[in-house]
Amino acid sequence: MIANEIREKINSKGASVIRKMFEEGIVLKKQYGDDNVFDFSLGNPDLDPPAEVVNAIQELAKDTSHGCHGYMPNAGYPETRTAIAEKISQEQGLKLSGNNVIITVGAASALNCVFKAILNKDDEVIVPAPFFAEYRHYVSNHLGNLIEVPSKEGFNLDIEAIKSKLSEKTAAILINNPNNPTGKIYSEADIKALAEALNENGDRTGRYPYLICDEPYRAIVYDGAKVTPAFQYYKNAVVVSSFAKDLSLPGERIGYIAINPQSDEPDEFIKAATFALRVLGCVNAPAFFQKVIAKSWNAKVDYSSYRNRRDKLMAILDNAGIEYYRPEGAFYLFCKVPEKFNGDDMAFCDYLKKYLILGAPGNGFGGKGWFRLAYCVSEKSIVNSEKAFVKAMTEL
Amino acid sequence: MIANEIREKINSKGASVIRKMFEEGIVLKKQYGDDNVFDFSLGNPDLDPPAEVVNAIQELAKDTSHGCHGYMPNAGYPETRTAIAEKISQEQGLKLSGNNVIITVGAASALNCVFKAILNKDDEVIVPAPFFAEYRHYVSNHLGNLIEVPSKEGFNLDIEAIKSKLSEKTAAILINNPNNPTGKIYSEADIKALAEALNENGDRTGRYPYLICDEPYRAIVYDGAKVTPAFQYYKNAVVVSSFAKDLSLPGERIGYIAINPQSDEPDEFIKAATFALRVLGCVNAPAFFQKVIAKSWNAKVDYSSYRNRRDKLMAILDNAGIEYYRPEGAFYLFCKVPEKFNGDDMAFCDYLKKYLILGAPGNGFGGKGWFRLAYCVSEKSIVNSEKAFVKAMTEL
Numbered sequence: 001m002i003a004n005e006i007r008e009k010i011n012s013k014g015a016s017v018i019r020k021m022f023e024e025g026i027v028l029k030k031q032y033g034d035d036n037v038f039d040f041s042l043g044n045p046d047l048d049p050p051a052e053v054v055n056a057i058q059e060l061a062k063d064t065s066h067g068c069h070g071y072m073p074n075a076g077y078p079e080t081r082t083a084i085a086e087k088i089s090q091e092q093g094l095k096l097s098g099n100n101v102i103i104t105v106g107a108a109s110a111l112n113c114v115f116k117a118i119l120n121k122d123d124e125v126i127v128p129a130p131f132f133a134e135y136r137h138y139v140s141n142h143l144g145n146l147i148e149v150p151s152k153e154g155f156n157l158d159i160e161a162i163k164s165k166l167s168e169k170t171a172a173i174l175i176n177n178p179n180n181p182t183g184k185i186y187s188e189a190d191i192k193a194l195a196e197a198l199n200e201n202g203d204r205t206g207r208y209p210y211l212i213c214d215e216p217y218r219a220i221v222y223d224g225a226k227v228t229p230a231f232q233y234y235k236n237a238v239v240v241s242s243f244a245k246d247l248s249l250p251g252e253r254i255g256y257i258a259i260n261p262q263s264d265e266p267d268e269f270i271k272a273a274t275f276a277l278r279v280l281g282c283v284n285a286p287a288f289f290q291k292v293i294a295k296s297w298n299a300k301v302d303y304s305s306y307r308n309r310r311d312k313l314m315a316i317l318d319n320a321g322i323e324y325y326r327p328e329g330a331f332y333l334f335c336k337v338p339e340k341f342n343g344d345d346m347a348f349c350d351y352l353k354k355y356l357i358l359g360a361p362g363n364g365f366g367g368k369g370w371f372r373l374a375y376c377v378s379e380k381s382i383v384n385s386e387k388a389f390v391k392a393m394t395e396l
Numbered sequence: 397m398i399a400n401e402i403r404e405k406i407n408s409k410g411a412s413v414i415r416k417m418f419e420e421g422i423v424l425k426k427q428y429g430d431d432n433v434f435d436f437s438l439g440n441p442d443l444d445p446p447a448e449v450v451n452a453i454q455e456l457a458k459d460t461s462h463g464c465h466g467y468m469p470n471a472g473y474p475e476t477r478t479a480i481a482e483k484i485s486q487e488q489g490l491k492l493s494g495n496n497v498i499i500t501v502g503a504a505s506a507l508n509c510v511f512k513a514i515l516n517k518d519d520e521v522i523v524p525a526p527f528f529a530e531y532r533h534y535v536s537n538h539l540g541n542l543i544e545v546p547s548k549e550g551f552n553l554d555i556e557a558i559k560s561k562l563s564e565k566t567a568a569i570l571i572n573n574p575n576n577p578t579g580k581i582y583s584e585a586d587i588k589a590l591a592e593a594l595n596e597n598g599d600r601t602g603r604y605p606y607l608i609c610d611e612p613y614r615a616i617v618y619d620g621a622k623v624t625p626a627f628q629y630y631k632n633a634v635v636v637s638s639f640a641k642d643l644s645l646p647g648e649r650i651g652y653i654a655i656n657p658q659s660d661e662p663d664e665f666i667k668a669a670t671f672a673l674r675v676l677g678c679v680n681a682p683a684f685f686q687k688v689i690a691k692s693w694n695a696k697v698d699y700s701s702y703r704n705r706r707d708k709l710m711a712i713l714d715n716a717g718i719e720y721y722r723p724e725g726a727f728y729l730f731c732k733v734p735e736k737f738n739g740d741d742m743a744f745c746d747y748l749k750k751y752l753i754l755g756a757p758g759n760g761f762g763g764k765g766w767f768r769l770a771y772c773v774s775e776k777s778i779v780n781s782e783k784a785f786v787k788a789m790t791e792l
Contacts, residue, residue: 001514001567001603001604001660002513002514002661002664002665002668003512003513003514003515003516003519003668004516005516006512006513006514006668006671006672007664007668009671010664010667010668010671019470019674022467022469023469026469042467044463044466044467045466046462046463048460048462049465054460057457057684058457058458060457061453061454061456061457062454064444064450066442066444067440067442069445069644069645069646069647069648070440070441070644070646070647071418071438071440071646071647072647073418073419073422074415105501105649105677105678105679105682106677106678106679108677108678108679109676109677109678109679110677111677112676112677113677116399116402116537117398117399117402118397118398118399118402119399120399120400120401123399134674134675137674137675138675138677141512141675141676171397207397208397248465248466249465250465250466250467250679251465251466251467251468251680251682251683251684252465252682252683252684253501253678253679253680253681253682253683264397265398268398268403268406269398271406272398272399272402272403272406275402275405275406276402278415278530278533279530279533279534279537280505280508280537280676280677281501281502281503281504281505281506281507281508281509281534281676282501282502282504282505282649282678283502283504283505283646283649284647284649285649286501286647286648286649286682286684286685287647287648287649288453288647288648288682288684288685289682289684
């Protein structure tokens with residue numbers, strides 16, 4: 001017998017629309033040919049991993065040393081933890097050690113570990129909307145309540161609205177920066193104001209919520225944009241990230257958690273999150289790719305081709321008459337559903353599917369009336385999609 | 397702020413004693429030298445992976461095809477699912493398809509996915525004791541209650557005691573076969589009687605509990621012993637396993653779930669467990685090793701050397717005067733704490749640590765008064781441990 005809650009979730013209309021689109025896309029491509037389906041459903045990076053990663057894989061494949069595929073400490077190989085500490089030290093401008101870091105099974109597992117570690121039943125996690133749809137599950141898995149706070153015009157943080165939700169029940173605020181689905185990068189002023197609000201809450205209630213910065217797109221930014229280092233502004237800040245997007249390794253499941261060493265109890269936090277990683281059954285991040293990452297974490301994919309793709313897709317949408325937010329990072333375009341659909345993003349995505357265009361409805365992201373196009377697909381696919389977009393909009 | 401429950405768990409005396417021993421072992425080895433520490437704490441297989449695995453790794457390392465490290469469907473690559481279906485079909489004598497299988501991040505993640513999929517709040521999971529200590533967490537993570545039922549003499553199932561615990565609240569019974577920590581293999585008669593009890597419960601209450609068979613040691617058996625194929629006896633049977641032990645790949649985190657195609661709702665079950673894998677943040681099993689396994693799942697480590705190690709360690713314990721259960725499978729010896737310690741297994745394990753012998757107290761496994769020695773270590777380490785065991789027992 002399946003659990004009631006799970007049965008409801010898997011059978012609900014909104015359930016895993018993105019993944020369903022991705023899996024439908026595989027079927028449609030078989031039916032119509034790869035070139036005729038325009039699959040913007042999923043953030044599955046189209047660029048290949050950089051040469052450093054490929055070289056590390058090939059070198060490590062020769063390793064047959066005893067125990068090289070065995071267990072290691074749950075938090076990961078010391079050399080991988082040290083490498084990530086170096087990465088975060090550079091990003092945050094503040095010295096971390098390997099003991100401030102845990103290697104996880106991707107950023108999604110990292111978030112589950114953090115929530116398992118910090119949430120008491122009915123604790124609250126505040127998230128500015130729109131947000132990555134899976135956050136709902138990551139919080140409810142561990143009995144927390146996700147509190148959605150709509151963002152302001154231009155997807156800027158609504159600090160006053162966030163303040164009004166802060167209380168002694170607030171375990172964390174979760175920001176995705178650059179944001180999926182919008183491509184928004186929060187301004188330094190917004191991060192600073194957010195930190196002040198969190199400190200005020202701490203001074204008033206005794207609880208300084210964690211500021212969880214989910215940053216898998218940190219390296220993928222355009223036009224000189226920068227992601228503000230939150231450790232500079234707030235003690236209880238945590239970075240959660242992965243190599244899924246910036247090194248194009250989403251299937252290999254290597255992520256990490258890094259805690260601000262100036263936070264209230266960094267060692268207890270790391271202990272708790274490591275415990276969570278273990279008991280949630282991940283046990284440790286995959287051994288082989290931990291070693292690949294220790295050798296290649298500092299490599300870069302050529303992100304300029306994502307900028308080209310963004311620019312091409314924006315031009316196509318301009319031409320077709322679809323409005324969107326101009327992304328400053330990541331590889332998503334968040335677009336407005338045409339007026340005729342009255343804000344029904346599910347219906348409009350179904351409509352686009354008839355033209356073999358796969359996008360993700362905004363509703364799941366807390367962005368009703370919008371839809372997301374992931375442009376981490378081949379340039380050819382983007383160029384070829386123009387006719388389909390124009391046709392779809394003409395035949396509205 | 398760490399969650400209260402987690403803070404209690406990480407600071408409790410019994411918490412993760414095994415892992416603590418393993419991590420202490422690393423430190424002790426640095427201090428005293430590898431050869432002078434006898435680390436029987438953890439089931440970290442000492443045998444190297446077979447040639448087929450090494451060849452598959454080296455071959456796949458050359459693969460630079462587009463998207464080879466990308467996302468795939470959450471349940472895994474179709475070819476890996478088909479390979480596991482073939483494996484389970486052989487083991488269970490009953491035809492499975494890839495659709496009856498999910499690839500997971502090790503068996504531990506597989507169990508978390510199953511419990512997330514089937515447990516309503518306060519549902520019960522019955523487990524014969526002794527059992528793998530982590531089961532407690534895997535069940536409580538998803539709000540179930542673990543009901544321990546002590547086994548009979550010789551660790552045979554106490555069917556009558558199990559029957560007395562079955563009710564409409566019973567979501568599952570979980571058996572580890574061969575058993576960790578005892579090395580017990582349950583008899584065909586016991587499995588048959590268990591299936592009858594579960595069917596009776598179903599007929600009486602309408603709920604046919606899942607029979608979850610956790611079988612990572614299935615291939616590691618001695619003296620011609622065989623693990624009974626549960627699918628032959630009970631419809632709602634599930635196999636959960638991994639390649640951690642039989643292919644010596646515990647760090648790579650490849651496990652799987654296989655459902656009896658004759659069960660009540662196999663497709664709904666697979667959908668629910670796949671959903672659980674996704675939302676618990678594993679998303680998918682690591683891509684590279686899924687492909688390694690598709691090529692090498694049928695390989696075998698030479699398990700006879702585990703038999704040799706078992707026999708050597710049994711002789712040493714005989715010589716030192718330590719009683720144990722003679723294991724029929726897996727690579728653990730479950731031993732009685734000497735009378736002088738009055739059943740205090742924690743204290744005796746602390747005592748052994750003074751002689752640089754690391755074992756795991758039985759209490760955590762629901763086997764108070766016993767302790768576990770994992771003999772999946774080098775033969776040399778076993779041979780060299782004799783003096784330490786004899787000295788420890790002489791100086792009691």
